[in-house]
Amino acid sequence: MNNPLLSIQSQYWAVRDYLSPEFVAAGDFLTFKFPVWQWEKGDPSRARDFLPHDKQYLITRNVPCLRRATAVNYTDADEDAEKLLSFLDEAEEVAGPDGKPRGDDDWVATHIGRGQLPYLRITPLPTQPLANLNIKDTADEQIDEIPDMDEIPDMDDEAVGLEEEDDAVRIVHPSAAEVNSTAGQNLLQVRTYDCLISYDKHYQTPRFWLYGYDEPLADSAEQNPLTPAQVFQDVPADYAFKTMTMEAFPHSGQQLASVHPCKHASVMKKFIDRMEAAQPTEGEAAPLTSGSKKGKWGIGGMVRKVTGGSAPPADKKEKEPSGDGEGSSGVQVDFYLVIFLKFIASIVPTIEVDSTTATAL
Amino acid sequence: MAPLQFQPLSSQPTPSFWSALNSLKLDKLKLDDSEQPMEAWLEESREIHDREKGGTIGVSGSVGLGSGAFGQESGERPPAGSVELKGVFKNYNTIEEFKATETKKEIFNSVADSILASFETNAPQLDTFLLVTFADLKKYIYHYWFAFPAVVSKPAWEIEEGGLVAAEDQLVAEARKLADDLSNRSGALLVRGPAGQRTAAPVKDATAFFEGVPSSERIVAFHDPSHLPDAPGWPVRNVLFYLASKHGLSDVTILCLRSGSSSRIGRVSLPGPLSAEKPTFVGWERNKIGKLGSRVADLGPMMDPARLADQAV
Numbered sequence: 001m002n003n004p005l006l007s008i009q010s011q012y013w014a015v016r017d018y019l020s021p022e023f024v025a026a027g028d029f030l031t032f033k034f035p036v037w038q039w040e041k042g043d044p045s046r047a048r049d050f051l052p053h054d055k056q057y058l059i060t061r062n063v064p065c066l067r068r069a070t071a072v073n074y075t076d077a078d079e080d081a082e083k084l085l086s087f088l089d090e091a092e093e094v095a096g097p098d099g100k101p102r103g104d105d106d107w108v109a110t111h112i113g114r115g116q117l118p119y120l121r122i123t124p125l126p127t128q129p130l131a132n133l134n135i136k137d138t139a140d141e142q143i144d145e146i147p148d149m150d151e152i153p154d155m156d157d158e159a160v161g162l163e164e165e166d167d168a169v170r171i172v173h174p175s176a177a178e179v180n181s182t183a184g185q186n187l188l189q190v191r192t193y194d195c196l197i198s199y200d201k202h203y204q205t206p207r208f209w210l211y212g213y214d215e216p217l218a219d220s221a222e223q224n225p226l227t228p229a230q231v232f233q234d235v236p237a238d239y240a241f242k243t244m245t246m247e248a249f250p251h252s253g254q255q256l257a258s259v260h261p262c263k264h265a266s267v268m269k270k271f272i273d274r275m276e277a278a279q280p281t282e283g284e285a286a287p288l289t290s291g292s293k294k295g296k297w298g299i300g301g302m303v304r305k306v307t308g309g310s311a312p313p314a315d316k317k318e319k320e321p322s323g324d325g326e327g328s329s330g331v332q333v334d335f336y337l338v339i340f341l342k343f344i345a346s347i348v349p350t351i352e353v354d355s356t357t358a359t360a361l
Numbered sequence: 362m363a364p365l366q367f368q369p370l371s372s373q374p375t376p377s378f379w380s381a382l383n384s385l386k387l388d389k390l391k392l393d394d395s396e397q398p399m400e401a402w403l404e405e406s407r408e409i410h411d412r413e414k415g416g417t418i419g420v421s422g423s424v425g426l427g428s429g430a431f432g433q434e435s436g437e438r439p440p441a442g443s444v445e446l447k448g449v450f451k452n453y454n455t456i457e458e459f460k461a462t463e464t465k466k467e468i469f470n471s472v473a474d475s476i477l478a479s480f481e482t483n484a485p486q487l488d489t490f491l492l493v494t495f496a497d498l499k500k501y502i503y504h505y506w507f508a509f510p511a512v513v514s515k516p517a518w519e520i521e522e523g524g525l526v527a528a529e530d531q532l533v534a535e536a537r538k539l540a541d542d543l544s545n546r547s548g549a550l551l552v553r554g555p556a557g558q559r560t561a562a563p564v565k566d567a568t569a570f571f572e573g574v575p576s577s578e579r580i581v582a583f584h585d586p587s588h589l590p591d592a593p594g595w596p597v598r599n600v601l602f603y604l605a606s607k608h609g610l611s612d613v614t615i616l617c618l619r620s621g622s623s624s625r626i627g628r629v630s631l632p633g634p635l636s637a638e639k640p641t642f643v644g645w646e647r648n649k650i651g652k653l654g655s656r657v658a659d660l661g662p663m664m665d666p667a668r669l670a671d672q673a674v
Contacts, residue, residue, distance in 0.1 A: 035441045035442070036440070036441075038438060038440065038441060039438075040437055040438065041437075041438075043428075059437070061375075061404075061425065061440055062373070062404070062407075062420070062423070062425075064409050064418070064420055066409075066411055066418065192373075192420070194375060211375070211376055213373055227659075227662045228662055228663075248669075252376075252377055252380065252428075253380075254376050254377070254380065254663050254664065255662070255663040255664070255669055256376075256663075352409060
């Protein structure tokens with residue numbers, strides 16, 4: 001309660017805006033709780049002066065993406081909403097007497113639970129602009145690539161005489177064939193993303209960015225960064241080129257895929273409203289217990305899930321820095337980004353943005 | 362006893378690294394193609410949960426380079442818990458020079474020699490890497506080739522029957538704490554002592570630290586980028602050679618610290634004394650199809666103003 005930020009939280013939930021000091025507070029919490037996330041300074045010449053110079057944006061690296069979005073059906077918005085409700089049920093269950101940790105990320109898995117459908121049935125028809133863009137992309141690439149071919153050194157010649165064979169079979173390096181053969185069952189190499197969260201001044205919300213790396217052993221392309229077209233393979237067709245576009249990242253100027261923030265505030269408001277609506281249920285059940293009990297219903301449960309339930313629930317509770325201040329509004333500023341990640345996970349379901357289970361070192 | 366195998370490192374430069382390379386080349390180096398110092402980071406391997414099919418998938422840690430690779434103040438910070446690598450960077454001005462075998466051989470050998478020489482000093486370079494590049498600045502295409510030089514130990518290290526096995530959580534936790542306490546970001550450390558009272562020392566102090574410690578209790582712990590259950594990562598290769606050549610340790614236990622609960626442990630030994638010949642080095646990174654060869658990063662779609670203008674329509 002002594003945090004001055006908390007006193008204004010109900011206001012900002014009401015206006016649905018998310019102010020920069022709260023972005024910093026939430027970012028601090030995220031980095032503290034899940035050290036896979038960290039603050040970055042970015043290019044000083046592009047620094048936003050409403051944020052501390054060393055806390056310009058958040059980044060987590062090498063987030064795996066196990067399969068392409070086209071391999072899974074993600075397009076049903078109604079079902080998403082139902083899933084969100086069910087996470088609240090789960091949150092209550094978590095608070096139940098057994099305190100048994102649920103399966104990892106159950107409630108985040110907004111679409112994941114569905115089985116894979118036959119490819120032909122689920123491939124969404126590309127919308128007109130999408131198709132146009134694709135055609136243009138490939139055309140451009142071809143034009144550019146043809147003159148380059150001569151310049152690219154012949155890979156076979158390149159290594160001649162450079163290195164002697166390592167005497168015994170000491171290098172364990174999967175060949176392309178090996179990777180292909182095991183790809184179905186146990187992927188050795190996966191596509192990975194760097195995920196960034198910046199603060200969007202205009203919309204006053206966090207904004208999510210993606211930078212992709214190709215599978216290290218992709219058979220054809222020799223390019224390490226993913227092209228925009230490849231990145232959009234990992235975004236369900238509902239979002240690609242619509243809410244998800246390539247734009248200049250404000251802190252470096254590079255073109256990264258980004259979720260346009262115009263709807264963030266209202267979606268986040270919905271998330272939070274639902275969580276708050278669920279709070280009284282638990283409050284009635286145990287009206288006399290203080291913050292710790294209340295914390296358990298929602299955020300506590302969530303945090304425990306997010307951390308993979310590795311530690312006993314009780315310990316987790318003690319360690320939470322924000323166990324206090326649970327009073328008027330159920331959801332705290334600090335948790336905003338944790339919730340935000342759940343929201344993002346529903347937009348890019350195949351990218352494990354929420355894989356905050358990695359243990360801190 | 363089976364021969365010990367190592368998983369090679371793989372590189373993963375971030376886009377901001379290429380931007381940094383751009384500005385270094387344009388603003389500072391210009392036509393200067395001398396060698397430059399640089400930094401990278403190396404992460405432990407991770408386990409990720411496959412929500413769709415169940416089970417876990419191991420992801421190897423890779424060598425990352427950010428905008429701070431050339432020592433810029435404002436550079437990206439390496440991820441928490443990562444190991445710091447020091448490297449040598451060389452940019453060639455023409456693609457022909459970049460392609461030529463001789464030039465690369467020369468620089469690789471000079472790095473290898475400096476590693477060997479450092480083994481005789483009090484500051485062994487165990488994690489040195491090399492990066493050669495050719496930057497096509499007009500097209501935003503970067504040809505590059507990493508090398509992670511590692512000594513070929515003759516005879517080869519062998520691992521005891523059973524290979525690497527899962528390490529006890531308690532040992533891992535203790536080793537991690539000791540690594541934090543040493544608070545250097547180097548890849549490896551030495552651990553000895555009974556459970557609960559273990560102590561640690563930097564690798565360079567091996568002779569004194571392992572004095573009187575039975576060989577079965579000499580532990581070399583390191584942050585392991587490999588996710589293979591039966592093979593440790595590349596970095597321990599130089600550590601083992603250094604311990605054998607400088608400190609005469611030919612029988613140690615390696616503790617591979619990996620994220621999550623996948624840390625491994627195993628006892629390795631040399632079947633005989635190290636060959637007196639000058640050791641050879643290997644370590645050029647393989648490309649995506651597993652062959653020795655350079656890689657290409659095409660940042661055109663992300664950095665080329667003309668293409669960006671097209672996309673902005």
